[in-house]
Amino acid sequence: MAIELPALPYADNALDPHISDRTISFHYGKHHAAYVNNLNGLIEGTEHADASLEAIIAAAGPGGLFNNAAQVWNHTFYWNSMSPDGGGDPSGDLAAAIDASFGGADSFKEQFAASAKGNFGSGWTWLVKEGDGLAIFNTDDADTPLKHGKTALLTIDVWEHAYYLDYQNARPAYVETFVEKLLNWEFVAQNFAA
Ligand code: MN3
Numbered sequence: 001m002a003i004e005l006p007a008l009p010y011a012d013n014a015l016d017p018h019i020s021d022r023t024i025s026f027h028y029g030k031h032h033a034a035y036v037n038n039l040n041g042l043i044e045g046t047e048h049a050d051a052s053l054e055a056i057i058a059a060a061g062p063g064g065l066f067n068n069a070a071q072v073w074n075h076t077f078y079w080n081s082m083s084p085d086g087g088g089d090p091s092g093d094l095a096a097a098i099d100a101s102f103g104g105a106d107s108f109k110e111q112f113a114a115s116a117k118g119n120f121g122s123g124w125t126w127l128v129k130e131g132d133g134l135a136i137f138n139t140d141d142a143d144t145p146l147k148h149g150k151t152a153l154l155t156i157d158v159w160e161h162a163y164y165l166d167y168q169n170a171r172p173a174y175v176e177t178f179v180e181k182l183l184n185w186e187f188v189a190q191n192f193a194a
């Protein structure tokens with residue numbers, strides 16, 4: 001049972017002009033697809049051949065198996081972290097939790113953006129559940145909150161391939177656009193309630 005590349009939750013051009021269909025064609029169509037293909041090559045005929053993606057991530061030590069499995073999971077989570085109708089503010093229980101942990105939605109957005117801008121090199125910036133509260137968590141390369149016992153609520157990919165075609169080296173502009181225009185609070189709320 002091979003690991004499959006999940007369909008995008010929107011059309012290839014749905015995030016235009018913030019994330020272009022050209023970026024999607026490479027980032028989803030080439031990078032994400034390559035992680036899936038690499039992973040299937042690595043698990044074929046092994047003890048992991050019929051395992052779930054989450055089980056492979058849990059079992060894998062440092063190296064190619066972990067990197068490809070985690071990148072498959074992280075990218076699927078990233079696509080869902082954005083919406084053509086994104087941006088705005090959280091509501092309900094999630095808003096209360098954001099207030100309690102960060103002092104309000106605006107303060108959260110500032111702290112999340114600052115962490116994403118400052119996440120050195122290739123990696124991911126996450127909102128996670130941590131104990132009774134919420135926290136911002138940076139990971140390097142393919143690393144993922146699953147491997148740290150944390151529940152992911154939101155992520156932004158800060159590898160250069162996520163933004164270079166649309167923003168060149170201007171990671172801050174990409175991060176600010178993500179937070180203001182793309183952030184899918186409904187997805188965050190689903191993960192928070194789960
Ligand atoms: Mn990526």
